[in-house]
Amino acid sequence: MTVNKMRRSFILIMLLLSVSLGGCWDIRYLDELSTTVALGIDLSGNDELQVTVQVVNPTEVSTASKGGGGSSPVTTYSATGKTVFEAIRQISNETSRRLFFSHNQVLVIGEELARKGVGDVFEFIERDPEVRTDFYVVVAKGGKAADVLKVTTPIEKIPGTKVHDNIENVENKSGTSFAVRVEDVIETIGSDKKEITMGSIEVIGNVETGGDMKNVQKIDPQTIIKLDGMAVFKGEKLIQFFNAKRSRGISWVDNKIKSTVVSVPCKNEGRTVIEIIHSSTKMKAKFQQGKPYIDIKIMQEANIAEILCPGMKGAAKAVFDQLAKETGQEVTKEITDTVTRAQKLNTDIFGFADAIYKANPSYWKKNRHNWDYIYPKIPIHVEVITQIRREGIRNKSYFEKILRE
Amino acid sequence: MIENGKISLLQFGIAVYMFALGSTALLAPSIIVSIAKQDGWISVIFCMLVIVAFVSLWSRLSKRYPGQSMIQYGERILGTWPGKLVGLIYIWYFLYLSSLVLRNLGDFITTSVLSQTPIQFVHIMFMIPVLYGAYLGLEVIARTGEVLFPWILVIFSVTILLLLKNIDPGQVLPILPDGLLMPLKGVYPLLGFPISELVVFLLVIPFVKGQNKIKKYFNLYFLLAAATGACIVFISISVLGVDVTARSTFSVFDMAKEINVGNFFERVEVLVGGIWMMTIFVKLSICFYAANLATAQLFNLRSYRVTLLPFGMFVLALSILGYKNTAESAWFITTAYPIYSLFHGLVIPALLLMIGKLRRLKG
Numbered sequence: 001m002t003v004n005k006m007r008r009s010f011i012l013i014m015l016l017l018s019v020s021l022g023g024c025w026d027i028r029y030l031d032e033l034s035t036t037v038a039l040g041i042d043l044s045g046n047d048e049l050q051v052t053v054q055v056v057n058p059t060e061v062s063t064a065s066k067g068g069g070g071s072s073p074v075t076t077y078s079a080t081g082k083t084v085f086e087a088i089r090q091i092s093n094e095t096s097r098r099l100f101f102s103h104n105q106v107l108v109i110g111e112e113l114a115r116k117g118v119g120d121v122f123e124f125i126e127r128d129p130e131v132r133t134d135f136y137v138v139v140a141k142g143g144k145a146a147d148v149l150k151v152t153t154p155i156e157k158i159p160g161t162k163v164h165d166n167i168e169n170v171e172n173k174s175g176t177s178f179a180v181r182v183e184d185v186i187e188t189i190g191s192d193k194k195e196i197t198m199g200s201i202e203v204i205g206n207v208e209t210g211g212d213m214k215n216v217q218k219i220d221p222q223t224i225i226k227l228d229g230m231a232v233f234k235g236e237k238l239i240q241f242f243n244a245k246r247s248r249g250i251s252w253v254d255n256k257i258k259s260t261v262v263s264v265p266c267k268n269e270g271r272t273v274i275e276i277i278h279s280s281t282k283m284k285a286k287f288q289q290g291k292p293y294i295d296i297k298i299m300q301e302a303n304i305a306e307i308l309c310p311g312m313k314g315a316a317k318a319v320f321d322q323l324a325k326e327t328g329q330e331v332t333k334e335i336t337d338t339v340t341r342a343q344k345l346n347t348d349i350f351g352f353a354d355a356i357y358k359a360n361p362s363y364w365k366k367n368r369h370n371w372d373y374i375y376p377k378i379p380i381h382v383e384v385i386t387q388i389r390r391e392g393i394r395n396k397s398y399f400e401k402i403l404r405e
Numbered sequence: 406m407i408e409n410g411k412i413s414l415l416q417f418g419i420a421v422y423m424f425a426l427g428s429t430a431l432l433a434p435s436i437i438v439s440i441a442k443q444d445g446w447i448s449v450i451f452c453m454l455v456i457v458a459f460v461s462l463w464s465r466l467s468k469r470y471p472g473q474s475m476i477q478y479g480e481r482i483l484g485t486w487p488g489k490l491v492g493l494i495y496i497w498y499f500l501y502l503s504s505l506v507l508r509n510l511g512d513f514i515t516t517s518v519l520s521q522t523p524i525q526f527v528h529i530m531f532m533i534p535v536l537y538g539a540y541l542g543l544e545v546i547a548r549t550g551e552v553l554f555p556w557i558l559v560i561f562s563v564t565i566l567l568l569l570k571n572i573d574p575g576q577v578l579p580i581l582p583d584g585l586l587m588p589l590k591g592v593y594p595l596l597g598f599p600i601s602e603l604v605v606f607l608l609v610i611p612f613v614k615g616q617n618k619i620k621k622y623f624n625l626y627f628l629l630a631a632a633t634g635a636c637i638v639f640i641s642i643s644v645l646g647v648d649v650t651a652r653s654t655f656s657v658f659d660m661a662k663e664i665n666v667g668n669f670f671e672r673v674e675v676l677v678g679g680i681w682m683m684t685i686f687v688k689l690s691i692c693f694y695a696a697n698l699a700t701a702q703l704f705n706l707r708s709y710r711v712t713l714l715p716f717g718m719f720v721l722a723l724s725i726l727g728y729k730n731t732a733e734s735a736w737f738i739t740t741a742y743p744i745y746s747l748f749h750g751l752v753i754p755a756l757l758l759m760i761g762k763l764r765r766l767k768g
Binding site for chain 2: 187
């Protein structure tokens with residue numbers, strides 16, 4: 001090998017090695033970061049926002065060091081500012097580490113702020129490349145977001161994770177509240193054809209003692225955080241919390257039901273409880289003599305969970321058909337009630353406008369400015385087809401033998 | 406001969422494909438969707454007609470003067486001095502285009518991935534392999550494209566597969582609510598970026614083996630790129646929605662952020678970002694190489710390699726000076742750039758063809 005060639009390859013290797021230097025500018029050591037799991041935003045006095053972050057205390061959650069130092073697994077920091085970003089930067093006055101938002105799991109918005117309007121909240125979250133937009137949003141019902149983040153939780157050491165998993169659990173098991181991600185909210189704000197809904201969360205018990213680790217040392221914690229129905233918005237403002245049953249109506253229309261429980265009364269007394277195991281909703285706008293109506297079709301599969309009808313014979317085909325029909329009626333009633341309520345509040349949380357736009361763009365174009373007058377009067381047509389698949393591992397109920405007068 | 410390499414038809418086709426996707430697929434979806442709303446993907450399909458017309462013009466020109474590059478027959482057709490002027494215009498165009506492409510990549514890396522890293526550094530790091538590729542010549546660039554191509558296909562199809570559950574075709578409805586006008590408007594920025602830019606292949610065509618099939622391969626791979634583009638826009642709308650796609654600077658990257666399989670396979674968007682590294686590398690290499698080749702052909706230099714370093718530094722400087730931020734680039738792409746680019750991609754080649762016919766010149 002000639003000297004010239006050697007020199008050339010030396011230069012080449014040096015150049016290639018220098019490529020890897022590019023990564024050093026953005027280097028982030030794990031021990032220089034504070035990972036946030038939950039973000040809370042409240043209104044603070046005169047037009048200011050209070051941002052609370054819940055960050056993980058790594059030594060307390062690691063499995064290696066047993067028990068840790070007995071301090072709490074998470075810590076919250078709060079700061080106020082005119083905007084979200086200003087407040088977040090203010091937090092650096094209190095923290096030794098740089099806040100890292102990529103693994104954030106949930107955003108809680110205080111009720112007061114939600115009633116005033118949530119518009120200010122999302123711009124930073126959407127714009128910043130480090131903050132992802134796939135975490136869940138909930139409204140702190142009747143309180144401050146900061147309080148929700150300060151409550152310790154059993155089982156899941158990190159409250160942010162508990163809220164995140166709790167939201168998924170509710171969506172999967174009861175449907176009275178469903179997961180709304182930040183990007184869903186942003187998408188809804190961006191379109192003028194739907195209104196925002198998001199889940200709500202509540203602190204039950206004393207907030208002060210709830211922040212103490214003693215709270216989770218008890219078998220029955222005195223302070224818990226609990227999910228509730230959906231919060232319904234008009235524009236960027238929260239206008240009402242729907243109760244569990246009405247919230248499930250939203251889930252049904254929005255095709256969010258995965259599994260839930262419906263109960264129908266028996267002929268004489270008692271109830272039959274049906275477990276919905278699969279449900280799919282198709283919502284379409286249709287037109288009759290130039291007037292729109294909304295057609296909602298639900299196909300659902302169900303299991304029988306409990307038959308508590310004294311004297312009723314189970315497992316007969318006619319009984320099942322009857323049950324299916326009654327379940328359908330029950331669901332229809334729920335949906336109609338929710339829609340009527342939303343129409344009374346004049347907030348199009350179901351995206352009827354979007355359905356109409358998709359079905360007939362020219363109608364929408366002509367009537368979009370009168371939408372507030374049209375929406376409350378739009379008739380809906382609900383059709384629920386229920387198929388009962390299984391009745392469990394007993395084909396007859398002992399309730400046949402129980403005769404109550 | 407300044408360039409002794411020969412490339413195969415397949416390599417040519419792949420280079421066309423990657424050049425056409427280049428930085429366009431990264432930036433254009435949001436621009437088109439902000440103009441044409443949910444019909445953005447139809448805009449891209451309309452582009453196919455334009456593409457066929459452009460390719461037929463270019464291939465007619467290169468068929469008339471076989472074995473010569475545009476710079477060479479430009480001089481013959483227009484006479485020495487006007488020809489040299491046109492040559493200079495093209496050299497400037499290719500250099501300017503290189504700087505824009507480099508800047509697209511730099512913007513992408515610094516906004517989405519490495520936010521603290523100075524953009525200059527990203528540019529320098531990316532320019533080094535490009536310079537090396539241009540130094541080694543067309544054959545190497547084409548072969549690089551051939552090696553990278555399957556990866557692009559694999560990553561692209563896996564991305565789509567993983568996004569299937571997020572795709573809501575309802576977002577694309579209603580189709581054509583305002584007639585054809587909206588999607589036609591969406592074609593405008595695409596005329597300049599990237600369609601006209603492919604005029605650079607008039608310098609590459611003389612080095613392809615199998616001259617008689619050039620038009621077929623050019624058309625096929627260019628249309629394939631357009632189909633990929635339409636697919637990207639469609640999926641982007643149906644995953645992110647019209648509003649978010651239109652407001653997102655790099656919508657495909659945002660789309661890839663949605664990937665989440667069973668809560669453990671997620672945050673793989675950087676892999677998708679890798680596609681743009683590959684396509685932009687090929688686009689930039691070809692562009693930069695063409696600028697050097699054109700210079701050598703215009704001034705009868707013995708080798709095109711003498712200008713590599715000065716041009717490289719020039720492109721680096723120009724890429725920083727080109728525009729201030731991505732908003733300015735989007736504004737430029739939707740307003741002046743298509744006209745500027747069409748001048749090089751359509752007007753000059755058409756004039757060359759006409760004047761050549763009038764003067765009865767042949768290769």
